[in-house]
Amino acid sequence: MSHALISVPKAVKxxxxxxxxxxxSHRMETGFRADAKGxxxxxxxxxxxxxxxxxxxxxxxxxxxxxxxxxxxxFFTVATESGTIALRWTGDNGFAVEETVSIKVE
Amino acid sequence: MSRRRVSAGLLRAAVCLGAALAAPLAAGQTPDGxxxxxxxxxxKSVQAMQDDDMAxxxxxxxxxxxxxxNRRVGSADKACADCHAGIGSISGVAARYPAFEATLGRxxxxxxxxxxxxxxxxxxxxxxxxxxELLALSAYVAQQxxxxxxxxxxxxxxxxFIEGGEALYAxxxxxxxxxxxxxxxxxxxxxxxxxxxxxxxxxxxxIYRLEWQSLGSLKRRLRNCLIGMRAExxxxxxxxxxxxxxxxxxxxxxxxxxxxxxxx
Numbered sequence: 001m002s003h004a005l006i007s008v009p010k011a012v013k014x015x016x017x018x019x020x021x022x023x024x025s026h027r028m029e030t031g032f033r034a035d036a037k038g039x040x041x042x043x044x045x046x047x048x049x050x051x052x053x054x055x056x057x058x059x060x061x062x063x064x065x066x067x068x069x070x071x072x073x074x075f076f077t078v079a080t081e082s083g084t085i086a087l088r089w090t091g092d093n094g095f096a097v098e099e100t101v102s103i104k105v106e
Numbered sequence: 107m108s109r110r111r112v113s114a115g116l117l118r119a120a121v122c123l124g125a126a127l128a129a130p131l132a133a134g135q136t137p138d139g140x141x142x143x144x145x146x147x148x149x150k151s152v153q154a155m156q157d158d159d160m161a162x163x164x165x166x167x168x169x170x171x172x173x174x175x176n177r178r179v180g181s182a183d184k185a186c187a188d189c190h191a192g193i194g195s196i197s198g199v200a201a202r203y204p205a206f207e208a209t210l211g212r213x214x215x216x217x218x219x220x221x222x223x224x225x226x227x228x229x230x231x232x233x234x235x236x237x238x239e240l241l242a243l244s245a246y247v248a249q250q251x252x253x254x255x256x257x258x259x260x261x262x263x264x265x266x267f268i269e270g271g272e273a274l275y276a277x278x279x280x281x282x283x284x285x286x287x288x289x290x291x292x293x294x295x296x297x298x299x300x301x302x303x304x305x306x307x308x309x310x311x312x313i314y315r316l317e318w319q320s321l322g323s324l325k326r327r328l329r330n331c332l333i334g335m336r337a338e339x340x341x342x343x344x345x346x347x348x349x350x351x352x353x354x355x356x357x358x359x360x361x362x363x364x365x366x367x368x369x370x
Contacts, residue, residue, distance in 0.1 A: 005169065007160040025166045028319075069319035070163040072155075 003097050006087060011104040012079040020051065020059075021074040024089055024097065030065040046091035049073055054083040063091075079105045136291065136305055141361060144304040144369055147295070152316070156368040164245060164314040164366025167238070167321045171246025174239060180230030186243075189227060193250060200248040201256050201363050204352045206263045213267050215348050217244050217323060235342035241321045245312050248365035256309060256363060258356045271353025274346060280337030286350075301370070307358040308351060310367020321366065324351055 007021040024046070031043025043065060050060040058077045082105045088098045136142075145153060155161045175186045175193065190196055203216040214222070220243050221232035233240035258264070275286040289298065290306030297303070311324040318326075325347045329339040340346045 003166075005160060005165060021160045023160060023163060023166065025170075068316070070166060072161055072163070074161075 004087070004089070004099050006099055006101055008085060008101045008103055011106055014079055014105050016079045017076050018079060019074060019076050020085065020087075021072070022049075022087060023070065023072045025070055026089075026091070026095070028063075028065070028067055028069045028071065032065065042092075044092045044095075046071060046089050046095060048090050050088050051075070051077075052086045052088075053077060054081060079103070081105055136294065138360070141307065141358070142295075142305055143307055143309045143361060143364065145310065145364060145367065147302040147304055148368075148370060152368055152370055156310075156364065162314065162366065162368055164312070164321055164368065167242045167245040167312070167314075168249050168366060170238070171242035171244070171249075174243050175246055180224065180228035182227060182229040184228050186223065186228075189223075193246075196247055197250045198254050198257070200244075200251040200365060201254045202259050204264075204348050204355070205259055206261050212345060213264055213348055213352055215325075215351055216247065217325075218348070220244060220247070236323060236326055241312050241323065244323065245321060245366045248312065248363065251363045252365055254363055255360045256355055256358050258352070258359060264352060267349050268352050268356050271349035271351070274350055275353055280332065280335035282335050284335045286331065306354065307361055308354045309358055309361045310364035310369070312365065313367040313369045315369045317370065324354075 003026070004022060004024040006023075007019075009018050012018045026046050027044060028046065029041055029044040031040070031045075033041050035041050045065055045067070046063050048060065048062055049071075051058055059075045061073060063071060082103065084100050084102050086098060086100045088096070090096045145156065148156075155163075159165050172193075178185045178188070187193070200216055203219065204213040205219070206212070207214045207219075207222070217235070217240055220240065224230050224232050233243070278285045278288075286306065289303050294303050294305040308324050311327070312321050313327070314321050315327075325342065328347055328350060332339040
């Protein structure tokens, strides 16, 4: 099962500001909660989200334990050239998901 | 950028109930024209989250459900898609469940139908209650009926079970000695702690509840209410939940399905 839903416009005009929306499946366990036996549940969160556009980083975000499960991240960037947008989530317990989408700039 | 953790629990809120019930009660149920989905009482931001499939976390389960729908499992090596010709063929199904199952002599909910298909046709283990896979499949099936009016079947065999559900709905239970009707008929639209009491229509299940940080079934919601009333929740397999669901669906007849809904 794949993890993330991504929304990027298929085609945009050069110089146009456009929105990238992402939603990823993750439990974002804070590390502060106890289970039924009183034991702390170890932290399991996404720590970092980055977005590169044709290899250039255009957005990055550090996530904290206060962020709810299944984080929704949306941001804007400027259309420069046609190419690929790579989105990468990394976190505790070796969590790493990378998705790429292509975009056409007219 | 991200959703706030919602901490206020029904348990805590239920303590404030005494104050809410002190006002005079309007008896009886809400007339058809005044029925409101829980959606209508939510904040604009939560409504926006439900409306946008990219922001609605329930869609993560819908997408998992699509994968499961097409995956061959069991000793019969069959996928759901192998029997059900095209996902379009199950459009409207969620709007008419629970339905009467003749072999069992009682009505069953959509999740039970999915599990019956698994044991009878796919020849594999049934999925556990509230498991991610069962929620994913029911979310995928329910989403196919999105926008359609709730249409319980006109099956006379269902009538005694609907009446049973109605009796449960009206029965006081738990240490707080409350019935469903006291909150959801008599005091809907008013406040329970900081939350608006909804009319209790099952029009968006399974729902992504921010408090749960997960998708959950109507059964989970009913268990939450029972715990809030300080009553012992029925076991997951209990017929009481199906009867209640049946009554609630007949009470919500004609309202539009929103599945998968988002609730605070």
